[in-house]
Amino acid sequence: MNVSENIKTWNRRRFVQAAALTGLSSLVPSAVLSGKHLGDLMTANQQIPGKHPDLIILNDRPWNAETPAHLLDQEVTSMDRLFVRNNGLVPEKTDPELWTLEIDGESAIKPQTFTLNQLKSEFQHHSLQLVLECGGNGRSEFDPPAKGNQWTTGAVGAPKWTGIRLKDVLERVGIKDDAVYIGYYGKDRHLSGDPNKVPISRGVPMSKALEDETLIAWAANGEDLPLMHGFPLRLVIGGWPASTSGKWLNRITIRNQIHDGAKMTGQSYRVPCEPVAPGSTVPDEQMCIIESMPVKSIITYPKTGAMVKPGKSIRFSGHAWAGDHSVKSVAYSIDYGVNWSPLAVDPPVNRLSWQHWRGEVKFEKPGYYEFWVRATDDLGSDQPMVLPGWNPRGYLNNACHRVAIKVQS
Numbered sequence: 449m450n451v452s453e454n455i456k457t458w459n460r461r462r463f464v465q466a467a468a469l470t471g472l473s474s475l476v477p478s479a480v481l482s483g484k485h486l487g488d489l490m491t492a493n494q495q496i497p498g499k500h501p502d503l504i505i506l507n508d509r510p511w512n513a514e515t516p517a518h519l520l521d522q523e524v525t526s527m528d529r530l531f532v533r534n535n536g537l538v539p540e541k542t543d544p545e546l547w548t549l550e551i552d553g554e555s556a557i558k559p560q561t562f563t564l565n566q567l568k569s570e571f572q573h574h575s576l577q578l579v580l581e582c583g584g585n586g587r588s589e590f591d592p593p594a595k596g597n598q599w600t601t602g603a604v605g606a607p608k609w610t611g612i613r614l615k616d617v618l619e620r621v622g623i624k625d626d627a628v629y630i631g632y633y634g635k636d637r638h639l640s641g642d643p644n645k646v647p648i649s650r651g652v653p654m655s656k657a658l659e660d661e662t663l664i665a666w667a668a669n670g671e672d673l674p675l676m677h678g679f680p681l682r683l684v685i686g687g688w689p690a691s692t693s694g695k696w697l698n699r700i701t702i703r704n705q706i707h708d709g710a711k712m713t714g715q716s717y718r719v720p721c722e723p724v725a726p727g728s729t730v731p732d733e734q735m736c737i738i739e740s741m742p743v744k745s746i747i748t749y750p751k752t753g754a755m756v757k758p759g760k761s762i763r764f765s766g767h768a769w770a771g772d773h774s775v776k777s778v779a780y781s782i783d784y785g786v787n788w789s790p791l792a793v794d795p796p797v798n799r800l801s802w803q804h805w806r807g808e809v810k811f812e813k814p815g816y817y818e819f820w821v822r823a824t825d826d827l828g829s830d831q832p833m834v835l836p837g838w839n840p841r842g843y844l845n846n847a848c849h850r851v852a853i854k855v856q857s
């Protein structure tokens with residue numbers, strides 16, 4: 449059992465106690481609230497519209513919810529199970545018939561505004577399975593803790609997205625030679641309600657923007673994007689922090705400098721350029737922008753706490769992914785990392801998709817075991833077994849995932 453699971457259990461216990469006191473426990477079966485909302489029982493009934501009831505709600509203003517590992521036991525993540533990470537408030541007006549995407553910026557040759565219908569009719573469509581992982585996934589294991597959503601393992605998913613290449617649209621507008629970065633803007637609103645404030649506006653270097661897999665998408669798994677995930681239009685930039693995948697997309701700006709929108713500068717989505725001691729304060733100038741995400745894996749079956757019989761094989765399965773790279777191998781250990789044995793790994797269905805791994809394990813003797821999984825990418829980089837470099841905002845925790853198994857006859 450890892451620290452984060454203890455935290456979750458603790459929250460759930462406090463919540464159940466609070467609900468029992470008011471006789472509401474049977475009405476509020478699945479909501480799990482963060483401590484600060486325990487006093488507000490109206491929020492206890494909340495479930496995010498269209499989302500699986502077992503998503504774990506970390507915040508309701510803005511909405512943030514993660515997916516328990518066992519719900520990710522699907523090759524392609526269904527949209528009702530994909531984690532939600534909002535920095536602001538969901539836009540009120542999202543009429544697709546009126547939706548436009550403006551392309552401008554110092555390095556745009558002929559700035560232009562496209563209607564959604566034009567984007568759909570004038571450019572070639574592409575469908576790709578791409579991994580979205582929040583840069584802060586795994587933050588709950590930071591010690592000293594890092595502020596922000598206390599994601600455990602579930603701020604990741606890999607739906608199959610449909611849209612057009614960002615590259616095709618940028619090339620239609622024309623890119624000046626001095627272009628270095630793109631920045632996105634979406635139609636969501638700042639938490640303060642101030643219409644002049646932007647909740648988030650991030651971007652990527654031109655080299656990433658112009659990759660074949662970088663999409664402007666209007667559909668996922670064959671259906672329109674759900675409102676929570678950016679309806680009617682979003683960026684999908686696989687392998688990089690999901691904060692680069694702008695939702696409710698209505699503007700892209702082609703910059704002649706590194707984009708300086710909200711949450712691009714300061715400490716947001718940045719880690720110390722040089723490793724620092726846990727708890728350090730790091731000046732902004734020494735913080736570097738996160739690019740490709742590190743190699744990682746998750747165990748989606750069985751879930752932690754599973755009971756198995758001695759001498760009987762059981763199936764284990766999950767996914768592994770590696771930012772801009774692919775996963776070369778995945779191994780497991782049932783003795784806390786002393787011995788590792790290989791697992792079968794599928795190739796990715798397309799570049800930047802996650803890969804499925806599976807295996808069978810037999811526990812001969814009764815007792816408590818942990819099943820650990822470790823992926824290695826095509827550069828030969830392994831996942832660490834414990835939290836790698838501590839950083840002030842709690843990003844890039846790619847430590848091995850593990851589940852607890854009880855073997856008894």
Ligand SMILES: Nc1nc2c(c(=O)[nH]1)N[C@H]1C(S)=C(S)[C@@H](COP(=O)(O)O)O[C@H]1N2
Pocket residue numbers: 530531532533534535536580581582583633634635636647648676677678689690691692693694695696697
């Ligand atoms: N417009 C807009 N785009 C956004 C965000 C946001 O708050 N507003 N959050 C970003 C962050 S931090 C993440 S992790 C992903 C989450 O995507 P999802 O909610 O579809 O899983 O969206 C990104 N795109």
Ligand SMILES: [Mo]
Pocket residue numbers: 533581582583584689690691
């Ligand atoms: Mo994120």
